[in-house]
Amino acid sequence: MFEFSDRSKELQDKLLAFMDEHIYPNEAEFKKQHAEGDHWSSPPILDELKAKAKAEGLWNLFLPESDYGAGLTNFEYAPLCEIMGRSPMAPEVFNCSAPDTGNMEVLARYGTDEHKKQWLEPLLEGKIRSCFSMTEPAVASSDATNIETEIRREGDEYVINGRKWWSSGALDKHCKIAIVMGKNDPSAPKHKQQSMILVPLDTPGVKIERALHVFGYDHAPHGHAEVHYDNVRVPASNMLLGEGRGFEIAQGRLGPGRIHHCMRSIGVAERALEAMVARAKSRNAFGQRLADMGGLRQEIARSRMEIEQARLLTLNAAHMMDTVGNKVARREIAMIKVVAPNMACNVVDRAIQAFGAMGVCQDTFLASAYANLRTLRLADGPDEVHMESIAKLEIGKD
Known part of the structure; x- marks a missing residue:
């Protein structure tokens, strides 16, 4: 049974409280300020929330190097990344958003002292x-x-x-x-x-x-x-690092990046399932609650099972990355990169169906979440490439 460290548990509690107090209540304000301001510039509320996150020590949690980040393992970071993934604005608030996370890891591992001073430091501070x-x-x-x-x-x-x-x-x-x-x-x-x-x-x-x-x-x-x-x-x-070292860097960068995407996808799926359940309990059709209709009840159950399966597979991949390294864990990383986005797309799609017409418009987060998640079946390698890697490893077994 997986057990998180006391440090991870403490950060989970702080992060959950921060999300409830500052993130969810300000999602509408973020959209409002963005609509009224410069289209390609972050709304002021983001800087306000970043300052609060920094003050609470919820900053650069993704970096395993304690010199720069929180010093957490992939396994310790997994539940934190999932929590942040529940809101599209949250990862940046904690300076844990892609592609900055991967780029900071590249600079921390492969950059010169000059690179780190010029680019890594302002990225770590959230200034650029x-x-x-x-x-x-x-x-x-x-x-x-x-x-x-x-x-x-x-x-x-x-x-x-x-x-x-x-x-x-x-x-x-x-x-x-x-x-x-x-x-x-x-x-x-x-x-x-x-x-x-x-x-x-x-x-x-x-x-x-x-x-x-x-x-x-x-x-x-x-x-x-x-x-x-x-x-x-x-x-x-x-x-x-030097000429011809691009693939070497890519492998160091994409392993953690892929699993971060998966963690965030699980967070989105959890939020979608919560929304689907709330909708089912509050909406009536044909003389009964949606929650009392067998078809939707099965979709809720199926969603819960799929989320738990994906979470366990993600935690296993994170554990292996920490204990045996990314290269040995490449099969597990490839598997979760296929499983998590597909699972999240399915769960969000079911939630959209439960919301009906409201689910495809701007009145819920579901339509934009689906668009985001669907891209993850292509980002950092399409499903087919990862499945080919998995098949090669299986066929190549003694």
């Missing part, structure tokens, strides 16, 4: 945000060896040319730095051709061309951008 430019429109980026963006060395600089999209966060006015993955040596072995490099977004030649919508949602003020890197020149010192 970042984006991760990996996916490209012209190639099937689920196979990252296809990536074509050129990173070419010229003297003391690298010149970057390419087009990226789904660079989440690049549209945010607070986004100042991108980690760009590109190809620096097409003649090298397959997984040694790629590199990652730091590109400040105010560098000449960086052109943010448009916002990409998800089922009609632009997800402002964060958003997802198509970015053209047109003869962008950065100092050679901006290279992370």
